[in-house]
Amino acid sequence: MSTEFEFTVDGETVVAKPGQTIMDACDDAGVYIPRLCDVEGLVPQGSCRVCTVKVNGRTAAACTQPAEPGVVVENDTPQVQGYRRDLVRMLFHEGNHLCPICEASGRCELQAMAYRLGISQDSLYPYLQPVRPVDASHPDIALDTNRCILCGRCIRASRDVDGKNIFEYVGRGIHKRIGVNAENLAASDASIDDYAMSLEVCPVGCIIRKREGFFAPIGQRQFDNKPIGWEIEARHKNRIAVHQIDPSEEQS
Amino acid sequence: MNIDKPKTRIVEIEPVTRVEGHGKVTIHLDDDNNVAEARLHIVEFRGFERFIRGRLLWEAPVIVQRLCGICPVSHHIAAAKAMDVIVGADVLPPTAEKMRRLMHYGQVMQSNVLHFFHLSSPDLLFGFDAPRGKRNIFNVIKEFPDLAKQGVLMRKYGQEVILHTAGKKIHGTGAIPGGINKNLSLQERDLLLQDIEQMKVWAKGAVDVAKRYTLEHLSQVEQFANFNSSHLSLVREDGALDLYHGGLRATDAAGNIIFDHVNYQDFNDYIMEEVRPWSYMKFPFIKSRGALDGWYRVGPLSRLNNVAFIDTPMANAEHKEFRALTHNKPNHMSLAYHWARMIEVLHCVEKIHELLLDPDLQGADLRVTGERREEGVGVIEAPRGSLFHHYKVDKNDQITYCNLIVSTTHNNNGMNRAVTDVAKKYLSGKKRITEGMLNHVEVAVRAYDPCLSCATHALGQMPLTVELFDADGTLVHSNSQHMGQGIPPD
Numbered sequence: 001m002s003t004e005f006e007f008t009v010d011g012e013t014v015v016a017k018p019g020q021t022i023m024d025a026c027d028d029a030g031v032y033i034p035r036l037c038d039v040e041g042l043v044p045q046g047s048c049r050v051c052t053v054k055v056n057g058r059t060a061a062a063c064t065q066p067a068e069p070g071v072v073v074e075n076d077t078p079q080v081q082g083y084r085r086d087l088v089r090m091l092f093h094e095g096n097h098l099c100p101i102c103e104a105s106g107r108c109e110l111q112a113m114a115y116r117l118g119i120s121q122d123s124l125y126p127y128l129q130p131v132r133p134v135d136a137s138h139p140d141i142a143l144d145t146n147r148c149i150l151c152g153r154c155i156r157a158s159r160d161v162d163g164k165n166i167f168e169y170v171g172r173g174i175h176k177r178i179g180v181n182a183e184n185l186a187a188s189d190a191s192i193d194d195y196a197m198s199l200e201v202c203p204v205g206c207i208i209r210k211r212e213g214f215f216a217p218i219g220q221r222q223f224d225n226k227p228i229g230w231e232i233e234a235r236h237k238n239r240i241a242v243h244q245i246d247p248s249e250e251q252s
Numbered sequence: 253m254n255i256d257k258p259k260t261r262i263v264e265i266e267p268v269t270r271v272e273g274h275g276k277v278t279i280h281l282d283d284d285n286n287v288a289e290a291r292l293h294i295v296e297f298r299g300f301e302r303f304i305r306g307r308l309l310w311e312a313p314v315i316v317q318r319l320c321g322i323c324p325v326s327h328h329i330a331a332a333k334a335m336d337v338i339v340g341a342d343v344l345p346p347t348a349e350k351m352r353r354l355m356h357y358g359q360v361m362q363s364n365v366l367h368f369f370h371l372s373s374p375d376l377l378f379g380f381d382a383p384r385g386k387r388n389i390f391n392v393i394k395e396f397p398d399l400a401k402q403g404v405l406m407r408k409y410g411q412e413v414i415l416h417t418a419g420k421k422i423h424g425t426g427a428i429p430g431g432i433n434k435n436l437s438l439q440e441r442d443l444l445l446q447d448i449e450q451m452k453v454w455a456k457g458a459v460d461v462a463k464r465y466t467l468e469h470l471s472q473v474e475q476f477a478n479f480n481s482s483h484l485s486l487v488r489e490d491g492a493l494d495l496y497h498g499g500l501r502a503t504d505a506a507g508n509i510i511f512d513h514v515n516y517q518d519f520n521d522y523i524m525e526e527v528r529p530w531s532y533m534k535f536p537f538i539k540s541r542g543a544l545d546g547w548y549r550v551g552p553l554s555r556l557n558n559v560a561f562i563d564t565p566m567a568n569a570e571h572k573e574f575r576a577l578t579h580n581k582p583n584h585m586s587l588a589y590h591w592a593r594m595i596e597v598l599h600c601v602e603k604i605h606e607l608l609l610d611p612d613l614q615g616a617d618l619r620v621t622g623e624r625r626e627e628g629v630g631v632i633e634a635p636r637g638s639l640f641h642h643y644k645v646d647k648n649d650q651i652t653y654c655n656l657i658v659s660t661t662h663n664n665n666g667m668n669r670a671v672t673d674v675a676k677k678y679l680s681g682k683k684r685i686t687e688g689m690l691n692h693v694e695v696a697v698r699a700y701d702p703c704l705s706c707a708t709h710a711l712g713q714m715p716l717t718v719e720l721f722d723a724d725g726t727l728v729h730s731n732s733q734h735m736g737q738g739i740p741p742d
Contacts, residue, residue: 136648213310217434218419
């Protein structure tokens with residue numbers, strides 16, 4: 001079980017090591033599969049489904065699906081990209097994602113993913129416009145769950161890296177939320193130095209490091225000049241140009 | 253019981269066009285067709301002051317600038333100045349203050365140019381009662397192509413200055429509590445320096461156009477909405493024009509000081525606001541003079557009335573000439589706003605040039621903090637006049653209170669007075685009211701360059717309306733996009 005094997009992604013041969021997921025193998029090969037809940041360094045949980053691919057014709061989350069020899073994976077196809085676009089759109093509808101006034105704008109993975117997938121206009125469905133209070137009780141951290149996409153990265157970071165278990169899901173279905181293991185953030189043992197509070201963990205503007213908002217000027221923010229996923233695509237043997245969907249190609 | 257009510261007709265102009273925002277004018281006529289009363293109604297409502305509560309203090313400059321797409325920088329900087337007070341940044345690093353100033357001068361320049369060239373020039377170039385088909389920006393482009401081009405390119409230059417200081421031409425993020433988030437690279441500086449001399453020439457040309465108009469039509473300008481009022485503005489410590497910072501100065505109609513060099517943190521001790529049932533816009537007044545007599549005007553005219561001099565040579569020379577017209581007494585002519593506005597454009601261009609040559613703009617010390625406070629006021633001289641932002645913030649950094657007094661609100665009483673004056677002069681006793689006559693009313697409103705969406709912090713469609721009602725309250729005429737009911741076109 002120690003020999004490398006091959007499978008194909010959109011017709012291209014990808015080499016995988018035993019134990020790798022489809023996403024791991026594709027990352028190594030420089031083939032980008034969009035994702036929001038998965039981030040390097042944390043255990044994948046396959047909850048956002050943005051990394052949905054087709055494996056031998058059936059949909060699967062690439063971040064948790066083990067790579068197998070000879071499977072045929074569809075990644076950058078109009079159908080699969082359409083699924084992802086719908087999933088990301090639903091995230092925008094579920095929360096209050098006001099990019100124009102959000103300090104995460106320009107480094108927000110949700111926003112960057114929407115741009116990458118060519119989401120350029122509203123869909124026909126209503127926005128849920130939830131009303132969720134901001135927890136600003138902690139001296140250095142604020143929590144604005146209006147912007148939460150339930151990716152669970154903070155839960156895993158606090159549990160697996162910080163060993164604190166500050167965050168957890170509460171509620172079920174449409175009522176599912178991120179909760180704190182105390183009355184509020186100030187009453188928990190959260191610290192600004194926790195990995196869970198770092199800018200790499202929260203993909204949106206939900207976990208806010210106080211008094212740092214808008215420090216990065218427009219033009220120098222993470223995704224101002226390069227689309228999300230560019231650093232993975234830069235590893236590709238042919239260094240293919242990053243594929244960003246032209247909004248005019250979008251089928252709404 | 254029968255009560256004989258005097259019969260009146262009401263003319264309604266809705267929407268008033270070529271202004272920023274939506275509003276309407278109503279003119280009440282009696283049986284003899286004399287104007288009994290005229291009012292400017294601002295009927296938009298937005299509620300920024302309410303929904304910003306609970307948001308975090310550093311978000312304020314970015315959120316409140318969304319009040320407007322015309323002069324967002326003014327709100328952005330006014331909010332940042334208030335938050336400077338709250339985060340204890342009493343003296344900003346030179347790079348931060350100068351970058352903000354550069355942004356602000358770019359803003360005043362582009363907004364004033366927009367108003368003069370795009371919105372008001374059709375009235376001034378073709379006449380207030382020229383046919384509507386002629387009195388518009390497209391005809392300006394056709395008949396005065398050079399002037400139109402200059403207007404477009406000057407506005408573009410102002411927007412470029414904003415781009416390189418705020419990161420975006422509209423709704424950037426440059427100013428943050430306690431400073432700024434970027435300096436100006438040498439490359440950006442050189443880019444902006446390329447066209448600065450051309451801008452000076454064109455700005456001087458624009459002053460000449462406005463000046464010539466005023467002097468050549470002096471008898472009309474003197475008769476048109478020329479009324480006594482107090483004037484309010486910031487002034488620098490030495491009495492110079494300063495659009496970014498200073499103390500509050502109020503002068504009365506004769507030019508006597510009412511209060512001077514007031515620290516605007518204490519503005520509530522000097523200015524109050526009154527609410528009237530027919531408008532969403534409040535009516536501010538100078539406390540010591542009371543609600544009836546305490547009203548005042550703000551903006552380019554008030555600023556040039558209030559300041560002793562301008563600290564840039566070309567604009568200062570123009571200021572002297574401007575003041576000489578009224579023998580150094582306050583100029584109260586509504587139409588003189590245009591001339592004053594263009595002198596300020598020239599001042600902004602000179603200031604931009606001065607700042608671009610200042611090496612402080614390439615500094616690396618961008619922000620500062622100090623002793624935390626719970627309350628702060630930021631005041632700036634926005635294109636349309638003094639802009640007040642007042643916030644209270646709790647210990648969790650959440651905003652608990654916000655009050656915005658924008659330039660157009662300060663000018664509320666002045667604009668109502670101008671509307672009444674002009675309506676009485678041009679509409680009273682006329683059997684037949686033409687669109688051209690009604691445009692005189694709009695010209696009076698336009699002189700103040702009102703930003704109505706700002707003034708009510710409002711939501712919805714933009715333009716302004718004039719309506720005419722008869723004594724029974726029936727709408728006789730509405731000068732809106734649906735022009736034509738009751739009044740024949742010109």
